[in-house]
Amino acid sequence: MAGVGQAFRPVRKSLAKARRVAEAPAPHRAIIRTGAAYLTKTDPREAGGIQTAVPSWLVAVRAAESKKATDLKVLDLTGVTSFADFFVIATGANPKQVQAITDEIGLQLKRVGEMPNSMEGYAQAEWVLMDYGDLLVHVFSTKAREYYGLERLWRNARTVEIPSE
8 A cells, every 4th residue: 555655645745835835925926837838927016117018020020031041922811711821931942941031930939939830841841931920921832832822822822011121
């Protein structure tokens, strides 16, 4: 029967830790541990001042520009389809650049609190699709971009002008 008590020891430890977190002062309650990184939620009252929101598609565009992506396009699909509001389409010259563009977009969107629902095609680096819900990011190789022609397929979408920095 000694084995039964040992089996519940980790559960008791985690319950004790949960109680300590719940009883901790307010700033520590919102800390969530995920692997080696800590994510915190900011209370809007603590942020202070007026915050201007930068659209997610613009964050993705700036990240792609920083990695020298070419032929950047933003398509506004509002009213055209129900599964996404914006497409960001970018081209990389080779597989390593496609992956670098994808990595930078993921990092910059994570910094503003956006996490992808899914990502496909990263290993092949011909067409990487990042799904952020209302935003879909497509990073193509030159050949794949010409072959699939998303701008042609979604010609009913409005092209958004990318503001200069």
